[in-house]
Amino acid sequence: MKQFDFFAGRQLSRRQLLSGTAALGSVFAAATLSGCGGNASAAAPRDIQFWHLLSGGDGIKMQALISKVNDANPGFKVHPTVLAWGPPYYTKLAMASAGGRPPQLAIMHASRVPGYAPGGLIDPWDLDMLSEFGVTDKSFAPRIWDKSQNNGKVFSIALDSHPFVMFYNRDVAGKAGLLGSNGLLQEAKSPQEFLSMAREMQKVTQAHGLSFGYLGSGSQMWRLFYTLYRQHGAQMELTPGKPMVADNEAAVESLEFMRSLFDDTIAAQSGDISTGIAEFARGGSGMLFSGVWELPTFKKANLPVDAATIPTLYGTPAAYADSHSFVLPRQLNVDDVKRRDVYKFVSDILKGSLSWAEAGHIPAFQPVVQSQAYRELTPQIHYAKAADIIAYDPEAWFSGSGSDWQTYFAETVQNVLLGRDKATDGWNAFVRRTNTLLSRPNPV
Structure with a gap:
């Protein structure tokens, strides 16, 4: 029989025959046991x-x-x-x-x-x-x-979806007269309204109105930038072999607004995300822009924290998320x-x-x-409605969370936020860096 071909072509001794029979007996015994509830999958x-x-x-x-x-x-x-x-x-x-x-x-x-x-x-x-x-x-x-x-x-x-949101301190907002009749923070509908709200909160904290650490964090800078950019109704296309397609005016305006935040009154001129989170957690500011994953930190600190989607400052609801x-x-x-x-x-x-x-x-x-x-x-x-206004990164082999592309954004934009470079120069440098990536094939 075909299944016993390993016996073919050679003469078996009595010892070999007994050994083979014993081995087969073990196989059949194991098969019988596995069919009676004592199977190996239950044990392992x-x-x-x-x-x-x-x-x-x-x-x-x-x-x-x-x-x-x-x-x-x-x-x-x-x-x-x-x-x-x-x-x-x-x-x-x-x-x-x-x-x-x-x-x-x-x-x-x-x-x-x-x-x-x-x-x-x-x-x-x-x-x-x-x-x-x-x-x-x-x-x-x-x-x-x-x-x-x-x-x-x-x-x-x-x-899940984990969007970039706005945390706020209910006590600070209440003392600043910024809570609505529903107990939630009033909604700013323009850049000017938001800056005014932040200044009112700074009067309460005597430190800053907003916390937003960004130094050395391309992801932190990108999340806010892309939220504001998409709120302009602007799109971004990254097609391999072709130049980046973007709304340069919306990009520059978004960067200029971000830079206006860091005047050491509305927000600290410099500082990293850890500094920003710590400042908000101890009540040194009324608001924080960050990801939803920071919520447990503030709950643990017994902060009177609430949260909302990033205010729609440019007409189109959008929230960076992944x-x-x-x-x-x-x-x-x-x-x-x-x-x-x-x-x-x-x-x-x-x-x-x-x-x-x-x-x-x-x-x-x-x-x-x-x-x-x-x-x-x-x-x-x-902030659950953020799932309906998600703005994922533009698709490319090099984009997305934890990518070097966001690091490149930091390298070209950080000096804009520090007031050392013009927004147009920083943005144009990022476009050139992106076009270099678009000219290369996907390495994987």
């Missing part, structure tokens, strides 16, 4: 490797979510590996996929997917299998679902059982993401956002 769950870049409070929240899902699914166990945020993470993920030794699952910012999907470094999601676990296109806000796609295929499943998204690093040989485990894990994380919202993020899974439990979270519910 399937291992799923999961890479992410979430540290600090986010890392603690994610570990709690992972542990909860692991406990509910004895058939598999997800093992997280936490890597450094930014370029190191994305470089290692690309190398692992290209080298054939990637994890079964990873977190990627949605803005980075366009640099990875075209090169085959991540696999598309099977929408039919997702729907089996209760996850469909209807589970997400339109802008978030649209961002998950590349060339008609879904390459990422968003866990999404932590699940991606499937390319597998040379897909293990169908483990791949299905991954789908179950992701669906369970999405359904349990109310705890993720407690860290400040806006859950992407709409049944959670629409739940009464989420509506009772404050100040999260006060």
